[in-house]
Amino acid sequence: MFSISQDFAPPFKLISPFFILGGVFYLLASIYIFFFTADNLFVQDTKVLSFVHLYLLGFVMMVIFGAMAQLVPVVLEVGHSAVELFYAIWPLLGIGTLLMAVGFLGYPALLPYGGTVVLISMMIFVMEIFSTIKKVKKFSLVISSVLISNTFLFFGIIFGLTMALGYAGVIEVDIISLLRSHVYLVIGGYIIVTLMGLSVVLLPMFGLSHGFSMRPLEISITLMSISVVLVVISSFVQYFFIEYTAYALAVISMFIYFYMTYTIFKTRARKEIDIYVMSLFFGYISMVVAVTFGVLYLFISYEPLLLASGWLMFFGFFGFVITGHMYKIIPFLVWFERFSPLVGKQKVPMLADMLPKKSSHAQFVFGAIGVSIIALAILMQNDTMIKAGASFLVVGAFALFRNVFFMINYK
Amino acid sequence: MYSKEELLLAISTVIDPEVGFNLVEMGLIYDASCDDEGNVKVTMTLSTKACPMHQMIVQWVRESVEKMANIKSVDVEVVWEPAWNITMADENVKKALGA
Secondary structure, eight states, X not given: OOOOOGGGSOOXXXXXXXXXXXXXXXXXXXXXXXXXXXXXXXXXXXXXXHHHHHHIIIIIXXXXXXXXXXXXXXXXXXXXXXXXXXXXXXXXXXXXHHXXXXXXXXXXXXXXXXXXXXXXXXXXHHHHHHHHHTTOSSOOHHHHHHHHHHHHHHHHHHHHHHHHHHHTTSSXXXXXXXXXXXXXXXIIIIIIHHHHHHHHHHHHHHHTBOSOOSHHHHHHHHHHHHHHHHHHHHHHSOOHHHHHHHHHHHHHHHXXXXXXXXXXXXXXXXXXXXXXXXXXXXXXXXXXXXXXXXXXXXXXXXXXXXXXXXXXXXXXXXXXXXXXXXXXXXXXHHIIIIIGGGTTXXXXXXXXXXXXHHHHHHHHHHHHHHHHHHHHHHHHTOHHHHHHHHHHHHHHHHHHHHHHHHHHTOO | OOOHHHHHHHHTTOBOTTTOOBTXXXXXXXXXXXXXXXXXEEEEOOSOTTOTTXXXXXXXXXXXXXXXXXXXXXXXXXXXXXXXXXXGSOHHHHHHHTO
């Protein structure tokens, strides 16, 4: 019998710090945007690198790791190999992120330390996931996606640490070449493949979707994986054709993935448009626009297009897909811990009751306006608009921070 | 000892906290029977295989039946064939969900 044991579920005190810290880093990253001006916005600017690490490691990775602590037993149908290791992951990832963010800002000597701490944190995560996967008897597409994404993460962080040592002047490496591999391994290989794999579990589960084909997901994960491998190869073998084939495959993969989510959405039985669905809508639309901007950049090489693409991918797609799922996962975890033992003994709340409705909608509206204004500001190279967008985003980030505490403390 | 309808009535006290409907009106309970000794067999499914509440829901179903008088044992079997879909739910559920 297919069974998810309650014994497999990690305690809430193990997972909650990931979501709290994720909220803190999201807020910090939003405030950081006030310090950008249009003229210093270019991809390799150290301020941009600091911001990207603060956001991706502190918010995106932190929340994904926390969610994986809960989702891995559900997806893999086995208990964690050593779930207690998650107690070490969040402090190390938090400290490492801060060291890296400060290091990029003007203290490069901190980068190897930050990089090493992040490396240790991620290695613990990757190894725990690998040893958990070893217990799996039958591999499904979703389990394969977890294996693939974590393998890419493993190599991505090694590339990242090598670059950190290069930035700090400890070793001599071609940072430009390594950067492309690092970005692709971590973002395309880990974050996107993870989101792809988990979304075919989570989207149908929350939307009660049935009768859709998994074939598009198989194709999109395969194409994205080939793309990542080709980009890594192209970092070492300077061959134009390999690099551009990789980009083309990544674009096709993303559009097929978008089609997949569209079919899941079309077949869902739950038609309500709640904060979860609204967040997903905004996230997926941001993704399509981001990919389109990325393709345009390949043809016209206007750097603001690349920056706007990255912005929409990070704060639009990753940001909203993750915050949307936080509104589902946190109430479930709290309910599971606090209210499930009371079922049948007294009246317990529904999961939807545990959501701060007005505040979550405020977070969505302010966040979405902020992301859109900043995307335009980047394209138009307009300082005032960056500050205006940041103002909206910070209000939205405060709301998210408040909402996390509201849900965690729901009694 | 108990009819299918009586068993379903007992199981209908189990509510899915995510959607807010009971398992019977969701169409998740495929069969329920009870022999003369009070041994109950419930055949059910879940709306999705990757349901993190799987074990809890099964436990709630068992407990809801055990509350009935003279029940000796409760065997809850979760099956995936036929796979659940929204057409199995009651009209009020479909209407409320917008299906």
